[in-house]
Amino acid sequence: MPTSPITTEASAPTAPSLASASGVLTIDLGAIAENYRRLRKAFQEKPLAAVVKADAYGLGMAEVAPVLVKQGARSVFVAQLEEAIALRPVLDACHPAVSLYVLNGLMPGTEAAFIDNNILPVLNSLGEIDAWSRAAVERDRVLPAAIQLDSGMNRLGLPEAETSQLREAPERLQGIAPTCFMSHLACADDPQHPQNAEQLAAFHAARRGLPKAPASLCNSSGIFLGPDYHFDLGRPGAAVYGVNPTPAAPSPVLAVVRLQARILQVRAIDAPQSVGYGATHRATGPARIATVAAGYADGYLRSISGRGRAWVDGREVPVVGRISMDLLALDVTEVAPGAACPGQMVDLLGPQHGVDALAQEAGTIGYEILTALGRRYHRTYLG
Known part of the structure; x- marks a missing residue:
């Protein structure tokens, strides 16, 4: 007996609440x-x-x-x-x-x-x-x-x-x-x-x-x-x-976005252990690695792998290994253990590191960085 086709309508994704969000995008x-x-x-x-x-x-x-x-x-x-x-x-x-x-x-x-x-x-x-x-x-x-x-x-x-x-x-x-x-x-x-x-x-x-x-x-x-x-x-x-319209000179406009993502796990590694897909980063000695809930599905582009920077408790730390779909890794060896722990937010975009700087690390332009930012972040609008 033939059956009737079943159609379903996908519901729009619900924006994450601040409590459940793995990342926060603040727009000024x-x-x-x-x-x-x-x-x-x-x-x-x-x-x-x-x-x-x-x-x-x-x-x-x-x-x-x-x-x-x-x-x-x-x-x-x-x-x-x-x-x-x-x-x-x-x-x-x-x-x-x-x-x-x-x-x-x-x-x-x-x-x-x-x-x-x-x-x-x-x-x-x-x-x-x-x-x-x-x-x-x-x-x-x-x-x-x-x-x-x-x-x-x-x-x-x-x-x-x-x-x-x-x-x-x-x-x-x-x-x-x-x-x-x-x-x-x-x-x-x-x-x-x-x-x-x-x-x-x-x-x-x-x-x-x-x-x-x-x-x-x-x-x-x-x-x-x-x-x-x-x-x-x-x-x-x-x-x-907030993208600089005069790349050869200081920007005449203000930064507009701040992007923060949450640390999910911190683990200690030592040489010669590697981090992430392709084993592109290997420890040369004792290190602490923070895994952060942001990846290229969230607009943090894969081309930033091994080239990006983030800020944890006000301290600059490097992105290590490859960016994956949902995760990236930071070397937080130089950050106090209590300041780099699960649940802590890290700055991926912000006052210290604007959209043009991140674009340069990604080998692209600020336009692509902004338009790639995903919908999985909790969005906060100021002003």
């Missing part, structure tokens, strides 16, 4: 607000958008976006339509006039979802412009949108040939009210890179002959290239969350 909303203010000052007090894509760089867009709106952000950018649909009610509760944009553009068949949810696409091709125009004509209304012009990154946006076609056939914008023409800098974190000036010139050229609308070019690092790059709207992302 006050520091996020201060960073936004500092960036706006560097941008000559002109309007700044709030970029909260990837769940506000992993820190929680529902918690972060209202802070930035309160600081004056009236344009908010996410990457995907699903993010925008989830965020729209949050923004509506904050302020009645916040424009919400989707950077990845207008996927085929999503026009109604954009319009019905009061979400604006960033139009990245002539095909998307034509589809948005058709939607406007069909609904007999004017639909706003941002339009991205590729200035040399060759990622998203109208390439030069499509921009020329649009310039020659402005009727393709029928029913569309451009809210801004935007582009994106590829090398802004290197002020001496020649592509910065090349993209600036290309952006100026691309906008000629197009309808008048505000312009936007600057990401976080672009703000620090100077007023020639500023135009009308800045779009800082990672710097708001």
